[in-house]
Amino acid sequence: MNDTLLSDPAVIAVVVLGAVSVGSGIAVFVVDSMARATFALLVSFLAIAGVLLALDLVYLAVVTALMMTIEMAIMAVFMIMFMMNPAGLMPMTMVHNGRGSAAVGFVAFVALTVGIWTTDWPSRRGQPPADTTRQLGEAIMGSHMLVMLVVGIGLFATILSGTILATGRGRYDRFGADLRATRPDDPTPGGLPR
Amino acid sequence: MWGLWTAVGLVVAAGLGLGLVFAAADRVALTGAGPKALVEPVRSALRSLLEQRRTTLAPDRLLWRTACAAVPVLALLSMAVVPVGDRTLLSTSADLVWFNAMEALLWAAVWLIGWGPNAVHSLVGGYRFLAQGVAYELPLMFAIITAGLGAGSLRTTDVVAAQSDLWFVVTMPVAFVVFLGSAAAFAFWGPFAAPAGADIAGGVLSELSGVERLLVEAGRVVLLGASAAMAAALFLGGGSGPWLPDPVWQLLKTLLVTAVLVGVGRRLPVLRPDRAVELAWMVLVPATLLQALVVALLVLAGAYG
Incomplete structure (x- = not known):
């Protein structure tokens, strides 16, 4: 340097x-x-x-x-x-499996550091664009659209499955076994009159 | 040419001034006071400085104090992308996201103000703030991005310039209302004041005293004043107008938005936080998405020049 x-x-x-x-x-x-x-x-x-x-x-x-x-x-x-x-x-301990996580963290750190310092990085060609936000938008909506869509849908599916796994009440609890109830049976009412 | 520090000082002064104006207007709406309303916030600020500070048993001082200081700092940082006299202190290719990010950092700050003092009412207030936040954050993001969509840029000055023919409020009324409502919610003011409600003895504000109370209260009104100025810039054409110079129009529009916000906000009842999410997600999210769709179609039709 x-x-x-x-x-x-x-x-x-x-x-x-x-x-x-x-x-x-x-x-x-x-x-x-x-x-x-x-x-x-x-x-x-x-x-x-x-x-x-x-x-x-x-x-x-x-x-x-x-x-x-x-x-x-x-x-x-x-x-x-x-x-x-x-x-x-x-006060409570915030660590689970301290040794294991320390080992994983250390190995990852060493691998990344060695990788960063031993890679033969190419030298810069050209100049950074004036508007990086626009360039990013064009990449996301253009050449990388497929990747971003797959990642987006994957994240959304994860959120949905996480919520479904976590909730104790599903639609059968809310609308009855035949799902025919006109008003959901909720322990606390929501904001809408229904 | 402005020196950098002059510019920073000017923007900070503008933020504090807008906050003072908002606090005065709020006091007029609450008590019907006359011109004395402009002095009253200054007087209570001085009183806060002289007041003896209270504390609680075993608070988390580091996080509590950091959060109290963060509220006015974030409000002033959001002023960095608000036009003051035709230009912004910080002009980046993502101004609108910057403004939203400074508001979002308030989530962390206000929850910590609730958590820090180790007191139950305060903590309940902090969680009420988050519950409301989950409700309005998505509609707010759609509202802000709608203004960017109409201008084809996330830069505040570009958004103002794109309104030379037609103010955005004409084609984006839903986004305008959601933007102002969310500003009130971020400052837990008016109909969104449940986090500091009387039913929980003042909630997040209950254990604040002295300089910390001053910092938080100042941050709230500065954020509301900055949001009024931003609303004038994003939806009411910024400084454009006949006869008068641009900064005067910008100020007049900001004062008008402040007056309307205070006048309407103080007439609405406080919304129960457990009602906020369903209302926001079933009504506001579809409404703001439709608003964005309409604007997108207008952009394709070339309505914004």
Whole structure:
């Protein structure tokens, strides 16, 4: 690395934010509270969003921040639904199978690091486009449409199956065995008059 | 040429000013006060600074304080893509998503304000906020993207420029209403104030005192003021108008949106959070999707130039 590269603010930002991301990732396994673990993970993702911002990929950066924040908040909803200690205010261990997960994490880290430093990366050809958001949109809606559709439908199917597995009440509980009830029989009424 | 720090200072001042105006309008609607309403928010802010702070048993201080500070910071960061005098502090190819991301980060902040003090009413308020969030986030995303769709760009200044012939509110009324409603919900204000409801002793706000209460309350009104300015830019043509210079029109439209938002919002009853999701997903999601479809067809027909 030469001096001009290290004095570039974008490079400094990537290095610092990368360190923040790894550090708060480690913190997820060190802290003893559910909320701190959740938000350490969020800080890690927000640092990644910052790295993307430093690389001038604004859309990917803000979408990462947006989705990961909502994801962590939804996780807080699930905490109250499924955990025995929904508030998470008592100290508790956040690690399951500590040795196994540490081994998997270490091996993955070593494999990625070795891969990154031993790959013969090609040098840049051409210039980055002025509008990376448009380029991304054209890639998603054009050459990579099939992949994105498959991934999208796969994710949606996962969400549906997860919800179906988690819910204790199906349509037969709501609309009766023959599904003929005009009003669903719900323990708490929804917002619509039906 | 603006220096960077001058620009940042100007945008922060604009955000605080819009917040002050919103707080004053809110007070007028609530108490029928006269011009004194403009002084009252400043006075209660000073009182908050001098007040003795309370705390609770075994709070999570780090997360609680961080979250309180995050609310006004996020509200001011959302101002970065709102036009102030014809330009935005930050002009990127994804301004609209930036605005939404800053709002979404409030999910984390408000839940933490509820969780931090280790108190039951506060925590219930935090979960009410999330329950409402699950309801309005999707309609809001569709509403914001509809404005981007009409302009063919996610840049705020491009959206304003695309309305030189026709204001977007004419073809996107549903998106306009959903945008303002979601802004009120993100600030848990008006009909969406259940997270801070009187039935749970003030909810997320119940354990806040002193400078922390000031930060959170300021963040809420700044977010509402910024959203009014953004609504004027995205749907009411921004600074376009006859005779007067652009920034004056922008300000007048923002003040009009603020007045309408306060006038309507304070006349509606508080919505029960357990009713919000079904309403939003059965009515608002299809409505905003239809709105996006109509706009997409208009774009194909060349209605937006």
